[in-house]
Amino acid sequence: MPAAAPAGHGKTVLDWINAVVPPVFQTMAGLSAQPGTVFHPVHQPLVLQGVAGAIGLSGKVSGMVYTSFGKGLASFIAEKILGSVSSEQDLSDVVAELTNMVTGNLKSRFSDSGFNCTLTPPSVVTGNKISVNPKNCTLGVGMEFLVEGCPEPLCVYFFGVFNQ
Amino acid sequence: MPAAAPAGHGKTVLDWINAVVPPVFQTMAGLSAQPGTVFHPVHQPLVLQGVAGAIGLSGKVSGMVYTSFGKGLASFIAEKILGSVSSEQDLSDVVAELTNMVTGNLKSRFSDSGFNCTLTPPSVVTGNKISVNPKNCTLGVGMEFLVEGCPEPLCVYFFGVFNQ
Numbered sequence: 001m002p003a004a005a006p007a008g009h010g011k012t013v014l015d016w017i018n019a020v021v022p023p024v025f026q027t028m029a030g031l032s033a034q035p036g037t038v039f040h041p042v043h044q045p046l047v048l049q050g051v052a053g054a055i056g057l058s059g060k061v062s063g064m065v066y067t068s069f070g071k072g073l074a075s076f077i078a079e080k081i082l083g084s085v086s087s088e089q090d091l092s093d094v095v096a097e098l099t100n101m102v103t104g105n106l107k108s109r110f111s112d113s114g115f116n117c118t119l120t121p122p123s124v125v126t127g128n129k130i131s132v133n134p135k136n137c138t139l140g141v142g143m144e145f146l147v148e149g150c151p152e153p154l155c156v157y158f159f160g161v162f163n164q
Numbered sequence: 165m166p167a168a169a170p171a172g173h174g175k176t177v178l179d180w181i182n183a184v185v186p187p188v189f190q191t192m193a194g195l196s197a198q199p200g201t202v203f204h205p206v207h208q209p210l211v212l213q214g215v216a217g218a219i220g221l222s223g224k225v226s227g228m229v230y231t232s233f234g235k236g237l238a239s240f241i242a243e244k245i246l247g248s249v250s251s252e253q254d255l256s257d258v259v260a261e262l263t264n265m266v267t268g269n270l271k272s273r274f275s276d277s278g279f280n281c282t283l284t285p286p287s288v289v290t291g292n293k294i295s296v297n298p299k300n301c302t303l304g305v306g307m308e309f310l311v312e313g314c315p316e317p318l319c320v321y322f323f324g325v326f327n328q
Binding site for chain 2: 045054055056057058059062063064092093096117118119120121122123124125126127128129130131132133134135136137159160161
C-alpha cells in the first residue's frame with residue numbers, strides 16, 4: 001500500500017542527488033558540477049529539453065529518475081569523454097551511461113536506507129519540449145547543476161512513491 | 165547476466181500484446197481494437213506522437229512498455245470513458261490508466277512464464293516527435309491497433325531484456 005513519503009524524504013533525496021552527481025561527472029568527464037536551483041516539489045508537467053535520460057525504480061521505492069541535458073551540454077560532455085566530435089548515437093550513449101551511474105548510486109542510497117529497489121534499463125528521450133507527467137508519485141524533487149565550461153544546466157529529477 | 169531472448173520470445177510477446185490490448189479497450193471504453201501492422205523488430209529511435217504512456221518493468225524481465233496515442237485518439241477514448249469533452253489532465257489520466265491496465269496484464273503473462281517482474285508507476289509523455297532510445301534491450305517489438313471510430317492508430321511497444 002503506498003505511503004506518503006515521511007517528512008524529510010524530499011530533503012534526503014535532494015542531499016543524495018547532490019552527493020552522487022558531482023563525483024560521476026568528475027570521474028567520467030573530469031568536470032566539476034556545482035549545485036544550483038533546487039526544485040521541491042517539481043511542478044508538473046516536467047518539461048525536458050534536448051537529450052534526457054530516464055530510468056525506472058521498482059520495489060520498496062518505485063519511481064523514475066530523469067536527467068535533462070541541453071543538447072549543447074550533452075555534446076560538450078560527450079566530447080570530453082570520447083575525445084572527438086560526437087554523433088547523435090554517441091550523445092545518446094553518453095547520456096544513458098551518465099544516467100545509469102547517477103541512478104545506480106541513488107539506488108544504493110535507497111537500499112542502504114531500507115528501500116530496496118531494482119532498476120529498468122535506461123531510455124534516452126530527445127525532442128523539443130517533452131512534457132512528462134509521472135503519475136501516482138508522492139514525491140517529486142529536482143536539482144540543477146552547473147557544469148564547468150558550459151552555460152547550459154544539467155537537471156536531475158526524482159519522482160517516486162515509498163511502499164511499506 | 166543478460167541473456168538474448170530465446171527464439172520465439174518476440175512472437176510470444178506480440179501474441180500477448182494482441183491478447184491483452186483489445187479486452188482493455190472493450191472493457192474501459194466499449195470500443196473494439198483490431199490489430200494492424202506488426203513491428204518486429206522496432207527500429208530505433210522509436211518516434212512517439214501525441215500522448216504516450218510509459219511503464220518500466222524490472223526483475224527477471226526488465227524493460228519498458230510504451231503506448232502511443234495520437235492526440236485525436238486520446239481525446240476520442242477519453243470522451244468515451246468520461247462522457248464529456250476532456251481536459252489535458254483527463255487525457256493524461258486516461259492514457260496512464262489504459263497503459264497501467266495493458267502493462268499489468270502483460271506483467272501477468274511474463275510472470276506466468278517464469279519472468280517475474282515489478283512495475284514502475286506510469287509516466288505520460290506528450291510532445292511533437294518524441295524520439296525514444298531504449299538501451300540494453302535485446303528485444304523490441306510493437307503492434308498497431310485500429311480503434312473503432314477513430315482513424316488514428318494506437319501503438320503498443322515492448323522493449324526488454326530477459327535475465328537469468
